[in-house]
Amino acid sequence: MDVVVAGASGALGTVLVPQLVAAGHAVTGLSRSPSGLARIRAAGARAVRADLLDEPGLLRALADVRADAVVHQATALERTPTRHRHLHATNALRDRGTAHLLRCAAQIGARRFVTQSFFLGYGYRDHGSAPVTEDRPFGELTGDAFDVHLRSMRANEDQVLGATGVEGIALRYGLFYGSDRSTAALLDLARRRRLPAPAPAGVTSPVHLEDAAAATVAALERGRPGQAYNVVDDHPVGFDEFVDALAAAVGAPPPRRVPAWVLRPLPYLHALMARTRIRVSNAKAREELDWAPRHPSCHEGLAEVAAARA
Structure with missing residues (x-):
């Protein structure tokens, strides 16, 4: 397929x-920065400078492009958000950016549209022990x-899954980790x-970036139109266990424990690390996409990431 990837120079x-190039797809990657464009070209793809929030500019940038599919992976996150305002730019990309990309899909003749969603769209709360x-x-x-974030995640999915003229698919990714700057900082x-x-x-549900990318290729090729898929590894973990795995991966002693209430001045971080308990199931993606994570849990995945950085 000829595929346009928005956010092609981001973490995912x-x-x-x-992975798309290796699978035989021709990729046009979008980025706003010269360094991002250089990374796209180095990966064997065509690079186009474009801003998803500038609809007229985006349509002009893709005026000579024809493609079979669009993949929306654009966010404005470079590190783990700690406050609500850190997500506002990403909310705009999920809302207005998605609308602009759908109009681009019509312009370039794309019939398939895969969008990045997020597991916390199920809610920042205790979901109990059931998957x-x-x-x-x-x-x-x-x-x-938290409504502002939930509203933008829902708007993203509603636009894509309800769009006419394209086969829309939403991927509800877990907590990313891998070869990105955020994981390196942690x-x-x-x-x-x-x-x-x-x-x-x-309790959180992680996914290695390599596994998330593989699921995206599988969804592009085999996903059912109008469907959402959870993309997480096989083992939800307590956030304390996740931090322990980070320390073990770099050979550090187990981290000290602090009362969860000390995170309350950072409300988004508190919700992510202490308030939310969510055990997300990947069974549907396994069955329908013929996909399985190569890293069953963050323990193996983080050890591999740390070894690659050593």
Whole structure:
């Protein structure tokens, strides 16, 4: 397929573009920065400078492009967000950016559209011990400061899954880690014993970037139109266990525990690390996409990431 990838120089896009090229797809990658464009070209793809929030400019940039599919992987996140405002730019990309890309899909003749969604669209709360599957409510508003994020995640999916003229698919990725700057920063903090673990801790569902990219290729090729898929590894972990795995990966002692309430001045981080308990199931993606994570848990995955950086 000829595929346009928005966010092609981001954390996931940087891993996804080489996998798409290796699978035989012709890729046009979008980025706003010269360094991002250089990374796209180095991966064997065509690079186009474009801003998803500038609709007229985006349409002009792709005026001579024809493609079979669009993959939306654009975010504005470079590190783990700690406050609500750190997500505002990404919310705009999920809302207005998605609308602009759908109009581009019509212009370039694309019939398939895969969008990046996020597992926390199920809600920043305790989901209990049962696996969270795709039939759970998604993007339900709760009447608090998290509604702005839930609304943008729901808007992204609603636009794509409900679009006419394209086969829309949403991938609800877990907590990313891998060869990105955010993971590198966490590993360095763990090495210096400056990354404590909250007690009590929440439960999260991670996914290695390589596995997330492989699931994206599979969804592009085999995903059912109108469907959402959870893309996570096989083993949800407590956030304290995740921090322990970071330390173990770099040979550091187990991190110290701190009361979860000390994170409350950083409300988004507190919700991510302490308040939310979510065990996401990847069974549907395994069955329908013929995909399985190469890294069953963050323990193996983080050890591999640390070894590659050594």
